[in-house]
Amino acid sequence: MPRTFTLKFLRLVLVVLVVTFITFGLTKLQPGDPVSKIIPFGTAQQKAELRTDLGLDKPFIAQYGKWLGNFVQGDFGKYYDSKQSVNTVIKTSLPVSLELMLYAQFFALLIAIPLGVTTAYRAGSKYDRGANATMFALLALPNFVVALLLAIYVGAKWQLLPTQSNVIPFPLNPLDNWTYMLMPVVALTLGQIAVYMRLLRSDMIATLQEDFITTAKAKGIPTRRILWRHALRPSSLTLLTVAGLNVGALIGGAIVVENVFGVPGLGKRITEAILAKQYPALQSYVAIIAILYVTVNFAIDILYSVLDPRIRNARSVA
Amino acid sequence: MSAASIKESSATTPASEAPLLVVNDLKTYFKTDRGLVRAVDGVSFTLERGRTLGVVGESGSGKTVLSRSIMGLLPKRDVERSGSVKFEGVELVGADTSLMVEYWGDQMAMVFQDPMTSLNPVMRVGKQITEGLRQHLDISKDHANQTALALLSSVGIPEPERRLRQYPHEMSGGMRQRVMIAIAIACGPKLLFADEPTTALDVTVQAQILDLLQTQQRDRYMAMILVTHDLGVVAGRTDEIAVMYAGKVVEKAPTKVLFSNLRHPYTEALLSSIPKISDPSHTRLKTIGGRPPNLINPPSGCKFSPRCAYATDKCRTEEPPLSAPDSDGHQFSCWFPVELSAKQTAGVR
Numbered sequence: 001m002p003r004t005f006t007l008k009f010l011r012l013v014l015v016v017l018v019v020t021f022i023t024f025g026l027t028k029l030q031p032g033d034p035v036s037k038i039i040p041f042g043t044a045q046q047k048a049e050l051r052t053d054l055g056l057d058k059p060f061i062a063q064y065g066k067w068l069g070n071f072v073q074g075d076f077g078k079y080y081d082s083k084q085s086v087n088t089v090i091k092t093s094l095p096v097s098l099e100l101m102l103y104a105q106f107f108a109l110l111i112a113i114p115l116g117v118t119t120a121y122r123a124g125s126k127y128d129r130g131a132n133a134t135m136f137a138l139l140a141l142p143n144f145v146v147a148l149l150l151a152i153y154v155g156a157k158w159q160l161l162p163t164q165s166n167v168i169p170f171p172l173n174p175l176d177n178w179t180y181m182l183m184p185v186v187a188l189t190l191g192q193i194a195v196y197m198r199l200l201r202s203d204m205i206a207t208l209q210e211d212f213i214t215t216a217k218a219k220g221i222p223t224r225r226i227l228w229r230h231a232l233r234p235s236s237l238t239l240l241t242v243a244g245l246n247v248g249a250l251i252g253g254a255i256v257v258e259n260v261f262g263v264p265g266l267g268k269r270i271t272e273a274i275l276a277k278q279y280p281a282l283q284s285y286v287a288i289i290a291i292l293y294v295t296v297n298f299a300i301d302i303l304y305s306v307l308d309p310r311i312r313n314a315r316s317v318a
Numbered sequence: 319m320s321a322a323s324i325k326e327s328s329a330t331t332p333a334s335e336a337p338l339l340v341v342n343d344l345k346t347y348f349k350t351d352r353g354l355v356r357a358v359d360g361v362s363f364t365l366e367r368g369r370t371l372g373v374v375g376e377s378g379s380g381k382t383v384l385s386r387s388i389m390g391l392l393p394k395r396d397v398e399r400s401g402s403v404k405f406e407g408v409e410l411v412g413a414d415t416s417l418m419v420e421y422w423g424d425q426m427a428m429v430f431q432d433p434m435t436s437l438n439p440v441m442r443v444g445k446q447i448t449e450g451l452r453q454h455l456d457i458s459k460d461h462a463n464q465t466a467l468a469l470l471s472s473v474g475i476p477e478p479e480r481r482l483r484q485y486p487h488e489m490s491g492g493m494r495q496r497v498m499i500a501i502a503i504a505c506g507p508k509l510l511f512a513d514e515p516t517t518a519l520d521v522t523v524q525a526q527i528l529d530l531l532q533t534q535q536r537d538r539y540m541a542m543i544l545v546t547h548d549l550g551v552v553a554g555r556t557d558e559i560a561v562m563y564a565g566k567v568v569e570k571a572p573t574k575v576l577f578s579n580l581r582h583p584y585t586e587a588l589l590s591s592i593p594k595i596s597d598p599s600h601t602r603l604k605t606i607g608g609r610p611p612n613l614i615n616p617p618s619g620c621k622f623s624p625r626c627a628y629a630t631d632k633c634r635t636e637e638p639p640l641s642a643p644d645s646d647g648h649q650f651s652c653w654f655p656v657e658l659s660a661k662q663t664a665g666v667r
Binding site: 124210211212214215216217218219220221222223229230233234307308309310 | 389391395415419420421422423424427428430432435436437438439440441449450453454485487498501502505
């Protein structure tokens with residue numbers, strides 16, 4: 001186990017290096033120049049000075065190296081103009097995004113798992129077909145469409161919930177927090193439910209054909225218990241894998257949804273950093289997300305062996 | 319059948335007087351896209367407690383479906399089940415799952431064919447045993463664990479404490495089948511089905527498992543239905559044998575009578591297809607020509623006629639009924655039953 005752990009950690013480091021290096025390259029490919037953004041009306045000399053000040057005149061690799069060196073030491077850089085520390089921004093915005101993504105993931109699974117289990121048990125029934133059709137419809141709705149529809153109807157027309165969440169200090173009292181978080185969470189959740197439900201459903205259908213399910217039935221175990229205690233666990237490996245990989249989609253979705261609802265999360269900060277060409281800040285945000293993503297999937301690798309004891313042994317043999 | 323009529327039938331026949339299991343004209347058809355598969359087509363028999371019935375037939379003869387149909391384990395959808403199965407006088411055909419859950423595991427249990435797939439791979443063996451116990455017997459966790467321990471010892475598993483905490487994949491096939499038997503006998507069922515319990519096992523383990531089943535059956539005074547394709551398996555271990563072909567019982571007799579006086583050509587063919595140790599090496603295996611019949615469009619007349627060495631025109635047009643039991647309790651369905659001389663050439667062991 002320590003050896004696999006080391007390997008995983010090395011993989012994490014490698015992924016973060018590759019991701020940040022590519023992002024760094026991409027920022028350089030962006031047309032325009034941060035200096036013209038900061039002092040659009042400065043003279044050529046002023047601009048050259050600023051460029052030297054910010055280290056933008058140095059070669060690409062040197063710039064990347066400097067950022068990386070600071071990042072590793074926990075200094076995530078500063079905004080060019082305001083000199084605001086990126087660390088403080090992350091401290092306030094990351095929890096907001098995490099909250100949003102956790103809620104979305106939690107509710108997507110909370111709805112998808114019972115749906116997957118029950119539709120698999122009644123595969124082919126009217127209930128199954130109805131649930132599948134509904135979920136497909138939701139899957140076809142991109143989250144920005146859902147977000148905008150919610151903002152227009154629930155927020156603006158019916159005035160049920162606030163459309164702009166940029167005022168929420170975090171953490172707020174739970175109820176207030178919820179009034180701000182509800183619509184972003186719903187917008188982010190809906191599309192995920194269908195994916196999770198359909199995955200679990202097909203795996204459950206296969207599991208329910210297994211001999212050990214007949215054994216459980218022949219033992220006199222009630223159906224409900226067979227579904228939840230015997231069939232769900234062996235059926236959940238694919239779901240778990242995808243739930244982990246889907247964190248990527250959630251991050252993408254969070255960027256969109258945070259912008260629609262003005263949620264002061266990392267997604268919003270990333271958009272701002274891209275538009276304002278705040279390279280060091282952007283770099284650090286991307287790196288944080290990459291670390292988050294790889295760590296979640298690392299945790300899921302460990303969860304496999306919790307869910308399926310056969311995987312534990314496969315590992316020790318290998 | 320409704321719940322009301324179940325109560326009625328149990329009221330009219332007191333449980334103590336009724337035979338343990340009475341199967342009457344049981345039919346089980348599967349609706350498929352290609353047509354109706356008549357997997358079990360009118361099977362009747364009676365089984366008393368403490369007795370063992372062997373059900374023999376080749377693949378596709380309906381023997382596995384028969385055992386599952388009696389126990390009511392088949393899915394409800396696309397399955398037509400008719401006839402009657404009375405367990406201690408209670409009608410089980412058409413009974414609600416909520417009623418069957420009371421019987422499954424508690425009154426009747428099954429040992430399945432393949433122990434490699436019949437145990438839940440992600441649940442500890444101990445849990446798989448205690449689960450049924452706690453479901454039916456309303457006992458404490460500790461008590462259930464103690465019982466599971468005793469059960470594992472009784473099915474001949476060494477170091478039962480350690481085994482209880484293991485997962486199925488940490489055990490050999492023979493061990494797993496012993497666990498399956500422990501699970502099946504856990505609640506002290508009155509009727510035990512063993513559905514080809516040794517087919518998936520090493521030859522060396524087969525006899526052990528069959529002996530174990532037999533011991534448990536005797537010690538616990540259970541009725542047992544032993545389903546197999548191997549006449550050798552049932553030879554010394556059953557009181558009665560039913561030979562199935564194309565969803566029907568074609569010959570049924572007490573074990574000794576069947577082996578000494580078989581009457582159906584199919585039974586004869588089955589018996590002569592068993593290789594004999596006394597044969598010189600390189601003796602060609604005797605097989606039954608042709609294939610098991612298509613159960614969607616079965617052949618007219620006797621279902622075995624296309625493969626039968628003695629078939630005549632009558633066999634191909636008229637289906638022989640199962641004869642009434644003679645003084646030995648021997649029944650068979652054949653127009654031209656095998657005579658004594660022919661039986662001897664078949665080489666009875």
